[in-house]
Amino acid sequence: MVVPEKISLREGEGTRSSYELIRNVFLKRFSNPALNELSDAAAIGDLVFSCDSFTVDPIFFPSSDIGKLSIYGTVNDLCVSAGEPLYISLAVIVEEGFGRGDLERIADSIKAAARDSGVTIVTGDFKVVEKGKADKIFISTSGIGTRVPRRSSAGSKITHNDSIIVTGPIAEHGISVMLARKKIFEFKITSDCQSLRSTLIPLWKRFSAIRFMRDPTRGGIAASLNEISLSTGLGVRIYEEKVPLRKDVNAACEILGIDPYYLASEGRALIVVGRNDATTLLRVLRAKNPRAAIIGEIDKHSNAVTVVTRSGGERILDFSRALNVPRIC
Amino acid sequence: MVVPEKISLREGEGTRSSYELIRNVFLKRFSNPALNELSDAAAIGDLVFSCDSFTVDPIFFPSSDIGKLSIYGTVNDLCVSAGEPLYISLAVIVEEGFGRGDLERIADSIKAAARDSGVTIVTGDFKVVEKGKADKIFISTSGIGTRVPRRSSAGSKITHNDSIIVTGPIAEHGISVMLARKKIFEFKITSDCQSLRSTLIPLWKRFSAIRFMRDPTRGGIAASLNEISLSTGLGVRIYEEKVPLRKDVNAACEILGIDPYYLASEGRALIVVGRNDATTLLRVLRAKNPRAAIIGEIDKHSNAVTVVTRSGGERILDFSRALNVPRIC
Numbered sequence: 065m066v067v068p069e070k071i072s073l074r075e076g077e078g079t080r081s082s083y084e085l086i087r088n089v090f091l092k093r094f095s096n097p098a099l100n101e102l103s104d105a106a107a108i109g110d111l112v113f114s115c116d117s118f119t120v121d122p123i124f125f126p127s128s129d130i131g132k133l134s135i136y137g138t139v140n141d142l143c144v145s146a147g148e149p150l151y152i153s154l155a156v157i158v159e160e161g162f163g164r165g166d167l168e169r170i171a172d173s174i175k176a177a178a179r180d181s182g183v184t185i186v187t188g189d190f191k192v193v194e195k196g197k198a199d200k201i202f203i204s205t206s207g208i209g210t211r212v213p214r215r216s217s218a219g220s221k222i223t224h225n226d227s228i229i230v231t232g233p234i235a236e237h238g239i240s241v242m243l244a245r246k247k248i249f250e251f252k253i254t255s256d257c258q259s260l261r262s263t264l265i266p267l268w269k270r271f272s273a274i275r276f277m278r279d280p281t282r283g284g285i286a287a288s289l290n291e292i293s294l295s296t297g298l299g300v301r302i303y304e305e306k307v308p309l310r311k312d313v314n315a316a317c318e319i320l321g322i323d324p325y326y327l328a329s330e331g332r333a334l335i336v337v338g339r340n341d342a343t344t345l346l347r348v349l350r351a352k353n354p355r356a357a358i359i360g361e362i363d364k365h366s367n368a369v370t371v372v373t374r375s376g377g378e379r380i381l382d383f384s385r386a387l388n389v390p391r392i393c
Numbered sequence: 394m395v396v397p398e399k400i401s402l403r404e405g406e407g408t409r410s411s412y413e414l415i416r417n418v419f420l421k422r423f424s425n426p427a428l429n430e431l432s433d434a435a436a437i438g439d440l441v442f443s444c445d446s447f448t449v450d451p452i453f454f455p456s457s458d459i460g461k462l463s464i465y466g467t468v469n470d471l472c473v474s475a476g477e478p479l480y481i482s483l484a485v486i487v488e489e490g491f492g493r494g495d496l497e498r499i500a501d502s503i504k505a506a507a508r509d510s511g512v513t514i515v516t517g518d519f520k521v522v523e524k525g526k527a528d529k530i531f532i533s534t535s536g537i538g539t540r541v542p543r544r545s546s547a548g549s550k551i552t553h554n555d556s557i558i559v560t561g562p563i564a565e566h567g568i569s570v571m572l573a574r575k576k577i578f579e580f581k582i583t584s585d586c587q588s589l590r591s592t593l594i595p596l597w598k599r600f601s602a603i604r605f606m607r608d609p610t611r612g613g614i615a616a617s618l619n620e621i622s623l624s625t626g627l628g629v630r631i632y633e634e635k636v637p638l639r640k641d642v643n644a645a646c647e648i649l650g651i652d653p654y655y656l657a658s659e660g661r662a663l664i665v666v667g668r669n670d671a672t673t674l675l676r677v678l679r680a681k682n683p684r685a686a687i688i689g690e691i692d693k694h695s696n697a698v699t700v701v702t703r704s705g706g707e708r709i710l711d712f713s714r715a716l717n718v719p720r721i722c
Contacts, residue, residue: 067493069492069493070489070491070492070493071487071491071492071493071496071521072490072521073489073521073522073523075519075521076521076522085519086517086519089497089500090519093500093501093503094503094504094513094517096513096514098513098515099513099514099516105516106482106515108479108480111537113480113482113515113516113537114482114516115516115517115518115535117484117486117518117533150437151427151435151437153435153442153443153444155535157446157531158400158405160399160402161399161401162399162400163400164396164398164399164400165398167400168418171423174423175423184423184425184427184428185423185425185428186425186427186435186437187427187428187435187442187444188415188419188428188444189444190405190419191405191720192400192402192403192405192719193402193448193719193720194528197448197528198448198526198531199523199526199527202527202531204444204484204533206442206482390521
C-alpha cells in the first residue's frame with residue numbers, strides 16, 4: 065500500500081487509516097507494554113493515566129460544549145480502563161480574538177463537569193495563537209485515576225462467546241454535533257455527552273468477568289468493535305435489532321444517509337464480559353438506563369465484525385471507509 | 394481596569410495580563426490547594442502532575458523542534474516541582490496536509506527526548522483538523538513524576554535574604570526561535586532546550602533548603618521573578634552583572650532591541666535557596682555548567698523586582714508590557 069505523503073483528515077477520525085497511522089508513526093517508535101495495549105488509558109501500577117485533545121466544531125452544541133466534552137472524554141477514558149477518576153490537567157489553546165465571554169462560559173462548563181465527575185483540576189496551561197492559526201479553541205486534558213483493585217481492561221482477556229453490551233443508545237453525540245454544524249434541520253438532537261463514572265466503576269467493582277470496556281467515540285461502535293477484532297484476532301457478531309438507537313437519531317441518520325454505527329457517542333460504553341455474567345450485569349445497567357442491551361458476542365470462527373440484519377442476513381461492518389464527521393470531539 | 398472582550402495574544406505570553414487571565418478565568422472557578430499554588434506542576438500526595446501545550450513557530454529551529462520541546466517542557470515542569478519524571482501522555486493535533494515526513498521526524502525527536510529524560514510515553518491521542526484550522530502541529534503533553542521525599546517547590550517557603558540562582562545563561566531559546574522565524578540574520582543561535590532532570594533532581598535530594606524552583610519559559614526571568622514577588626509579597630533584587638548571558642545572545646538582543654530578561658529559556662531553572670546553602674549548591678551546579686550563578690536575593694523591604702545595573706543604578710523589572718515573542722513554546 066502506498067502511504068500518501070500528506071496527512072489527511074480521515075487519519076484522525078477512527079478509520080482504519082487512523083489506526084494504521086498510530087501504529088506506524090507512534091507505536092513503532094514509543095513501544096512499551098502500557099502503550100502497546102492501545103487502550104483508552106494506560107494502566108501503570110495502581111494508577112490509570114489517560115489523555116485526549118478536543119477540537120470539536122461547533123464548540124457549543126445541544127446540551128453540551130467543548131468544555132464538558134473535554135472533562136467527560138478523559139473521565140470516561142479512565143472509567144473504561146477501570147480507573148476511578150481523581151485529577152485532571154487542562155491545557156487550553158485559543159485563537160487571538162476569541163470572546164472572553166465564551167471562554168468564561170466554557171470554564172463554567174468545565175467546572176460543572178469536573179464537580180459532576182468527582183475530579184479536581186490540579187494543573188493547567190493557557191496559550192493564545194494568532195488569528196487564523198487555530199479554530200477558536202482547542203482543549204487537551206489528561207487524567208489520573210486509581211485502579212479498581214485486580215481489574216483491568218485488556219483485549220488479551222477476551223475469549224470466544226463473551227457477550228458484548230452497550231450501556232445505552234448509540235450515535236447521539238455524533239448526530240447532535242453534525243446537525244448543530246450543518247444548521248440544515250429545524251430539530252435538534254441532544255448529545256449523550258456525560259460522565260460514565262457512576263455507571264462503570266460499580267460494575268468494575270462487582271464483576272470480575274469484565275474483560276474489556278471502550279467508549280465508542282470517533283468512528284462509532286464500528287471502529288471500537290473492529291479494534292477489538294483486530295487486537296484479538298477474533299470475530300465480533302452483533303444483531304441489528306438489538307442495538308439501541310433513539311428514534312430521532314435513527315430518523316436523522318436515515319435522512320442524511322449515515323450509518324449510526326459510525327457515529328460517536330460520548331457517554332456510552334461497550335462492555336465485553338463473560339457470558340455467564342452478562343444478564344446480571346445488564347440488569348444492573350438497566351436500573352440506570354433501560355435501553356442498555358446485550359448487542360452481540362465474540363466469535364472465534366471469524367476474524368471480522370459481522371452484523372446480523374433484521375431480515376436475518378449478514379453484512380461485514382468494517383472501519384469507516386469514507387470520512388464520516390470530522391472534528392466530532 | 395476595563396477587561397477587553399476579546400482574548401489577545403499577550404494574554405498567552407507570560408505578561409501580567411496572562412497572569413491575570415489565569416487567575417480570573419480559571420483559578421477563580423477551579424480553586425483547590427494544588428492548583429492555587431500556581432506552580433509548574435501540582436503536588437498530589439507522592440505524585441507530581443504537570444501539563445503543557447506547545448504551539449511553537451517555526452516547528453523546527455536550531456538544535457531542536459516542537460517534539461523535543463514538548464517532552465523537555467513537561468519533564469522540566471516536573472523537575473522544578475521536585476518530581477522525578479516517569480510517565481508522559483502525548484496529544485497531537487495536526488493540520489490536514491501536514492507532511493508525513495515531518496510528523497515522523499517529530500516523532501523521532503520525541504522518542505530521543507523521552508529516552509534522554511528517562512520517561513515513558515504511555516498514552517496518547519492524535520487528531521487532524523481541516524487545512525487552515527490549525528498552524529501545522531500543536532502538541533500537548535502531561536507528565537507524572539514521583540516526588541522527592543519531603544521536598545516541594547512552594548512560594549510560601551520563600552523568606553527574606555534567600556538567594557536566587559540560575560542554572561546557566563538565559564534567553565537562548567527565545568532568541569533562537571525568534572531568529573529562526575524572522576530569517577533576517579545570517580547567524581543562528583542554538584536553543585538551550587534540554588532536560589533538567591540530571592541537574593535538578595540531585596539538588597532536591599541533597600539540599601533541604603531549596604524553597605522554590607521555576608523554569609523561566611514564557612516571559613523570561615522577568616515573568617518568573619515577578620510571579621515570585623507577587624505570590625510572596627516580597628521583593629526580588631538581581632544584579633545585572635551577575636546574570637549569565639551568552640555573547641551571541643546578547644549581541645542579537647542588542648541588535649533587535651529586546652531585553653533578554655523577557656526571553657524564554659527551555660533548559661534553565663531559577664532556584665530560590667536559603668542563603669547559607671547557596672554557595673555549596675552553586676558549586677554543585679557549576680560542575681555541570683560553569684556559567685551557573687547566584688544572581689540576586691529576596692528582599693523584604695520591597696515588593697517589586699529590582700535590577701541593580703552595572704553602573705550601580707536601579708530599575709524596576711516588571712512583567713513585559715508589550716508582546717515579546719508569541720508562540721515561543
